[in-house]
Amino acid sequence: MKCARQMALDVQNGDTSAVSVLEESLAQIRSRNEELNVFLYVDEEGARAAASAVDERVARGENVGSLAGVPVALKDNLCQTNIPTTCSSKILEGWRSPYSATVVDRLLAAGAVPVGKTNLDEFAMGSSTENSAFGPTRNPHNTSRVPGGSSGGSAAAVAADMTPLALGSDTGGSIRQPAALCGLIGVKPSYGLVSRYGLIAFASSLDQIGPLTKTVSDAAIALEAIAGHDPLDSTSLPEPSPSLVAHVEDGVAGKRIGVVRELIDGADADVVASVERAVEVLKEAGAAIVELSVPEFRLGLSAYYLIAPAEASSNLARFDGVRYGLRVKADDVTAMMEATRTAGFGEEVKRRIMLGTYALSAGYYDAYYGQALKVRTLTIDAFRRAYREADLLLGATTPSVAFEFGSKTADPMAMYLSDVFTIPSNLSGEPAISVPFGTGEAGLPIGVQLLGPGRSEAQLFAGARVLEIADGRP
Amino acid sequence: MPELRREDVAHVAKLARLIMSDAELDMFTEQLGQVLDHASDMNALDLEGVVATAHPFGLINVVRDDVPRECLDHDVVMAMAPDAENGRFAVPRILGEAP
Numbered sequence: 001m002k003c004a005r006q007m008a009l010d011v012q013n014g015d016t017s018a019v020s021v022l023e024e025s026l027a028q029i030r031s032r033n034e035e036l037n038v039f040l041y042v043d044e045e046g047a048r049a050a051a052s053a054v055d056e057r058v059a060r061g062e063n064v065g066s067l068a069g070v071p072v073a074l075k076d077n078l079c080q081t082n083i084p085t086t087c088s089s090k091i092l093e094g095w096r097s098p099y100s101a102t103v104v105d106r107l108l109a110a111g112a113v114p115v116g117k118t119n120l121d122e123f124a125m126g127s128s129t130e131n132s133a134f135g136p137t138r139n140p141h142n143t144s145r146v147p148g149g150s151s152g153g154s155a156a157a158v159a160a161d162m163t164p165l166a167l168g169s170d171t172g173g174s175i176r177q178p179a180a181l182c183g184l185i186g187v188k189p190s191y192g193l194v195s196r197y198g199l200i201a202f203a204s205s206l207d208q209i210g211p212l213t214k215t216v217s218d219a220a221i222a223l224e225a226i227a228g229h230d231p232l233d234s235t236s237l238p239e240p241s242p243s244l245v246a247h248v249e250d251g252v253a254g255k256r257i258g259v260v261r262e263l264i265d266g267a268d269a270d271v272v273a274s275v276e277r278a279v280e281v282l283k284e285a286g287a288a289i290v291e292l293s294v295p296e297f298r299l300g301l302s303a304y305y306l307i308a309p310a311e312a313s314s315n316l317a318r319f320d321g322v323r324y325g326l327r328v329k330a331d332d333v334t335a336m337m338e339a340t341r342t343a344g345f346g347e348e349v350k351r352r353i354m355l356g357t358y359a360l361s362a363g364y365y366d367a368y369y370g371q372a373l374k375v376r377t378l379t380i381d382a383f384r385r386a387y388r389e390a391d392l393l394l395g396a397t398t399p400s401v402a403f404e405f406g407s408k409t410a411d412p413m414a415m416y417l418s419d420v421f422t423i424p425s426n427l428s429g430e431p432a433i434s435v436p437f438g439t440g441e442a443g444l445p446i447g448v449q450l451l452g453p454g455r456s457e458a459q460l461f462a463g464a465r466v467l468e469i470a471d472g473r474p
Numbered sequence: 475m476p477e478l479r480r481e482d483v484a485h486v487a488k489l490a491r492l493i494m495s496d497a498e499l500d501m502f503t504e505q506l507g508q509v510l511d512h513a514s515d516m517n518a519l520d521l522e523g524v525v526a527t528a529h530p531f532g533l534i535n536v537v538r539d540d541v542p543r544e545c546l547d548h549d550v551v552m553a554m555a556p557d558a559e560n561g562r563f564a565v566p567r568i569l570g571e572a573p
Contacts, residue, residue: 096554098546098547191530191531205528205529234536235531299515299519301512302512302516305512305513306513313490320491322565323554323555324556325556329566332566332567332568332570333565333567333568337491338491338493341490350502351506354486354492355506357486358478358483361485361489368513371516371521373526373527374526375516375519376527377525377526378519378521378524380527412508413505413508413512428530429530429531
């Protein structure tokens with residue numbers, strides 16, 4: 001499958017039509033979806049209408065946009081009108097959002113063609129898609145392995161050539177980790193760069209929407225299209241979408257790149273070897289390498305697994321059977337709410353709601369939630385110190401390549417540890433990108449991660465591009 | 475940090491409006507205990523005087539001019555309700571019988 005950039009150029013130039021690009025995408029979905037369980041819903045009708053509209057605009061000589069005719073997969077926690085949004089939860093089965101997420105409107109405005117909704121860990125809580133109420137997604141590189149999560153369906157859609165672009169959401173690594181495990185570019189933008197309007201909230205102070213693609217330039221095009229101020233999200237940054245595509249080839253000459261021990265230690269040998277080769281490549285490209293230790297990053301996991309569940313327990317209180325989604329009938333309203341939530345939520349969601357409720361409850365608030373918020377401050381301060389010595393930071397995205405189904409489901413803490421390298425950027429609200437770089441055990445993809453200070457996306461894309469070229473994708 | 479007991483988990487389930495079987499209470503007591511144990515590495519820190527961060531950028535109030543604008547269609551929203559009556563959400567009784 002062509003990259004999104006080439007696809008859009010071909011559609012705009014009339015070398016191909018959006019409708020025929022879409023049919024190719026739908027054919028690939030039909031051929032592989034049953035095996036991989038990527039899409040929960042394929043909107044053939046809506047996609048055909050959007051593609052035809054693009055072709056009509058091309059025929060009228062209009063400049064359709066940077067994603068003209070590009071099929072896009074949407075993680076199913078992003079609302080789109082007229083089709084179901086489930087969050088892979090039984091509690092939202094059958095629900096149709098009365099509004100579309102801002103990112104969906106912006107994709108359409110850029111000429112993209114949303115083709116359907118992809119599987120995720122229920123309410124984006126998980127690192128493998130094994131927590132979906134609709135069954136796990138399989139990794140297209142090896143179907144006995146997980147695709148990562150929680151945006152595992154979006155990652156698998158791109159890795160299996162169903163669409164060249166997918167959107168996911170990243171609360172503790174849920175874009176970058178599946179991108180790493182499926183051999184893709186995955187971007188967690190600066191907090192506030194992309195509107196969260198229409199993203200069903202998991203942990204509002206950590207959630208960000210971002211792209212998963214096969215190439216760095218596709219990710220830059222997609223992020224440019226969806227970023228920028230939105231009055232419908234009160235945490236949206238005030239400025240318009242930044243210029244990113246123009247900086248993809250900027251390189252890293254003269255940049256100081258900090259190699260962070262805490263973002264490497266504990267990773268498998270094959271992953272460490274990839275990071276070390278990435279260091280060499282960046283050095284050869286003219287970057288100055290600085291060895292750094294940031295011990296606070298290790299504390300991030302503890303803080304995260306109190307802060308994220310605390311926010312989730314509050315956000316998910318709205319699923320009570322009153323206004324939308326599932327209702328299990330009972331004699332009084334409290335019994336109805338309890339029966340509905342007990343039947344509607346899966347085990348991991350319940351675990352996090354319980355953890356968060358406990359951390360926020362009277363008598364424990366200061367010891368857990370209050371403590372975690374202070375550790376969050378320490379993490380942010382540690383980043384600030386690190387960025388005095390380096391322009392960007394480098395580490396692994398994940399401790400290992402894609403793991404086997406069932407290998408971590410019995411031990412939640414083991415699953416949580418797979419987020420250890422990605423969590424710090426969510427706590428600080430700063431951007432990070434995972435880039436495929438080499439392969440490891442069983443020939444599976446490895447991702448290395450570049451992190452930067454707030455609004456440094458252009459530099460991250462430039463760094464990622466250097467690695468992409470060195471990894472054989474000129 | 476305080477140790478998590480089974481009765482704490484039962485209390486939290488009630489607060490969270492979740493019904494737990496005995497087996498679930500046992501499982502969650504153990505698993506949540508493990509997560510809280512892991513979090514106890516924060517105990518060793520001297521956090522005296524450290525300011526809490528609830529949000530990466532420090533939220534400020536966002537206001538707009540008070541002018542009418544298009545909002546969600548009432549019928550469309552109500553069509554998604556599990557139960558509705560006269561354009562309002564309907565729920566089972568919320569109060570007990572009068573004594």
